[in-house]
Each structure stands twice: as C-alpha cells, then as structure tokens.
Amino acid sequence: MNIILLGPPGAGKGTQAKRLVEKYGIPQISTGDMLRAALKEGTPLGLEAKKYMDQGALVPDSVVIGLVKERIQKPDCAKGFMLDGFPRNVSQAEALDATLSELSQKIDHVVCMEVANEELLERLTGRRTCRSCGAGYHVRFDPPKKEGVCDQCGGELYQRDDDNEATVSSRLKVYDDQTKPLIDYYSKQGKLRAVDGVGSMDEIFSRITAVLG
Numbered sequence: 001m002n003i004i005l006l007g008p009p010g011a012g013k014g015t016q017a018k019r020l021v022e023k024y025g026i027p028q029i030s031t032g033d034m035l036r037a038a039l040k041e042g043t044p045l046g047l048e049a050k051k052y053m054d055q056g057a058l059v060p061d062s063v064v065i066g067l068v069k070e071r072i073q074k075p076d077c078a079k080g081f082m083l084d085g086f087p088r089n090v091s092q093a094e095a096l097d098a099t100l101s102e103l104s105q106k107i108d109h110v111v112c113m114e115v116a117n118e119e120l121l122e123r124l125t126g127r128r129t130c131r132s133c134g135a136g137y138h139v140r141f142d143p144p145k146k147e148g149v150c151d152q153c154g155g156e157l158y159q160r161d162d163d164n165e166a167t168v169s170s171r172l173k174v175y176d177d178q179t180k181p182l183i184d185y186y187s188k189q190g191k192l193r194a195v196d197g198v199g200s201m202d203e204i205f206s207r208i209t210a211v212l213g
Contacts, residue, residue, distance in 0.1 A: 001080040007113030113197035
C-alpha cells in the first residue's frame with residue numbers, strides 16, 4: 001500500500017505517521033530524511049543536491065524525484081511506503097506519477113488531515129519551550145503547573161520565533177497556496193481520503209485506518 005500523507009503544519013501528521021508505520025509495517029519517507037541519507041552516503045544524487053544546498057538554493061524537483069525513485073526501490077518498501085511532505089505541488093505530483101508508472105507502481109491513497117486554520121493557529125502559537133532543558137508545553141493542551149515556568153527544571157518558558165502568529169500564518173498561507181491544487185489533483189484520480197484532524201489521537205487514527213480499509 002502506497003500512501004501520501006497531506007496536512008497543514010500543526011495537523012498532527014507526525015504523530016499519526018508513526019502509528020501508521022507501526023500498524024502497516026511500511027516506512028515513512030520524508031524528503032528531508034532522504035536528502036540527509038543521500039548526503040551521508042555520498043550518492044551521485046546526494047552530491048548533486050549538496051551543490052544546490054551549499055548555495056542556499058532549493059534542490060530541483062528532478063533531483064528530489066530521483067531520490068524518491070531510489071528510496072522506494074529499497075527492500076523495506078516491498079510492502080509499500082508513506083510519503084510525508086512530498087509532493088508539495090502539482091508538477092511534483094505529476095512527476096511522481098510518471099516515476100511510479102515506470103516502476104509499475106502507483107499511489108493507492110492520499111490521506112488529507114483537515115483542520116481549520118483558526119484551530120491550527122491556536123495549536124501552533126500555543127507551544128512553549130524551556131530555555132534550559134528544552135521540555136515542551138502547550139498553553140491549552142499541556143500547560144505547566146506555574147505559568148511561564150518549566151515543571152522539570154524551573155527554567156523559563158518561551159515561544160520560538162517560528163511559533164509566533166505572523167510566521168505561523170505565513171506557513172499556513174504557503175500550504176493553502178501550494179496544496180489546495182494537490183487536493184483537486186488527487187480528488188480527480190479518486191484517491192483523496194479526507195479525514196477530520198480534530199479529536200483525540202486515537203479517534204483520528206481510527207478515522208485514518210477506516211479510510212485505508
């Protein structure tokens with residue numbers, strides 16, 4: 001079973017991905033992990049990607065697709081795989097379809113975790129981190145016993161720059177702009193499985209496994 005996991009920042013994809021990996025015995029593949037592995041192994045594609053990364057440029061789609069193609073032919077993908085964070089736009093989705101077709105494979109399900117932007121803003125801007133020990137909290141879901149103070153070491157809690165409202169709003173806009181067309185693309189193929197991403201972790205996991213059948 002080959003799956004793509006879609007969802008905005010803060011939708012809880014990471015949590016659900018770990019559980020899906022355990023349940024179905026398929027690897028979670030993210031472009032970041034692939035790039036790091038290719039760089040470490042010094043593969044031709046890894047070295048090609050490094051040239052762009054060293055210049056602070058985006059790695060071209062052709063290189064990323066090449067990395068995906070290499071990765072999904074490894075033995076641990078025999079039962080399938082789950083792509084997380086890729087494709088990001090329709091041109092990448094089209095290139096992925098063409099690559100999979102060459103390998104006589106296809107995407108079976110595209111799970112899209114749906115959460116309203118207001119809820120995502122609250123989730124992401126409510127995160128707090130301890131300056132001393134790095135422990136994480138949330139003002140609504142997992143608050144410290146004393147406001148602004150870490151339960152574990154008494155350190156000061158702060159909001160990371162990428163969790164402030166302006167940055168979060170910008171990240172959500174990028175997701176909306178790039179990913180809305182992907183939703184249409186996979187809907188037309190009959191592969192989109194929309195799942196309500198609000199509720200307990202167990203409830204959301206049950207919804208995902210129900211649509212995967």
